Amino acid sequence: MAFFAPDIGIDLGTSNTMVYVRGRGIVISEPSVVAADATRRNVVRAVGDEAVYLRGRATSSINVVSPIKAGAIVDFDMTEVLIRYFIRKAIGVSHVFKPKVVIAVPCTLDAVGRKAMEEAAHVAGAKKVYLVDKPFAAAIGSGLPVYEPVGSMVVDIGGGTTDVALVSLGGLVVAQSIQVGGSKMDEAIKSYIQRESDLKIALNTAESVKIDLGSALKPTDSRKVHIRGRDAQSQSARDIEFTGVECYEALREPCAAILAAIKWVLERTPPELAADIMRSGIHLTGGAAQLTALDRYIAAELGIPVLLAKEPTDCAILGLGYLVENIQLIAGIGRSNEAQ
DSSP: OEEEOOOEEEEEOSSEEEEEETTTEEEEEEESOEEEESSOTTOEEEETHHHHHHTTTSOTTEEEEOOEETTEESOHHHHHHHHHHHHHHHHOSOEEEOOEEEEEEOTTOOHHHHHHHHHHHHHHTOSEEEEEEHHHHHHHHTTOOTTSSSOEEEEEEOSSOEEEEEEETTEEEEEEEESOSHHHHHHHHHHHHHHHHOEEOOHHHHHHHHHHHOBSSOOSSOOEEEEEEEETTTOOEEEEEEEHHHHHHHHHHHHHHHHHHHHHHHHTSOHHHHHHHHHHOEEEESGGGGSBTHHHHHHHHHSSOEEEOSSGGGHHHHHHHHHHHTGGGGGGTSEEEEOO
């Protein structure tokens, strides 16, 4: 039996959760989903990959829920179940002393939301909890010089939120978080198809369309996909043809919202650091940052170089991993709370 549990980093996202264990690296990447009994919520049927499989297949006796929305807790009990599951799966239960846990949270999460996240992690089995702003973790994970006296701008576009931050000297100088991300893009495609074609489709279908056709700039080719859904009037199955141009139109609003958040931060950036941004550019991280031509769209609108991180989906968890491996660095950037 190991005496001390290894320190853990958790990127608890709206859509997906990743876990980093000290000395081992990234060990888990699973959906942030819990399936529980509809009448007895303490009876958990599945978590993560298995819970996603039950979505749309389970009977009315099972509720499949996503307890994290826009980086904040909307269901405390299920969030505690989620964190407990990931901790146990990552390091097991045979430790005398509980682990220290570092969790990434949206940069504008309020005090109540932060307290709820800390409490959920404590109840789930953490001895000490550190909360780190997600764009700061993403900046570390993408290799930016966050501890140097230069300005670096990171835009982390996740499933539920987009965090935009100017980082310098080990902290956030200016930051903004909006509830727009990959999920909002999926919803935009779903709503567009229902509005224009009177066809209802599932969100996972919309996500597939986004991956296949999605673009922040108007496409010049004639790519198209066939989509099968349910007619909103007759309720019968029906197919439609959906083009890349239509997908671009559907995604214009969420892309514009991300651009507006970046402008908001740039307008409040000190002149000395603005020069650093013009020279080093804006760095995109997060899974939804991989939307085709999003980097070129932002660069064209702002006249600033925009670079997509090498492994955008892993930047935040790799940044947390760096802090887990060097836990002494957290004192100045994160908030900690020890279980009594």
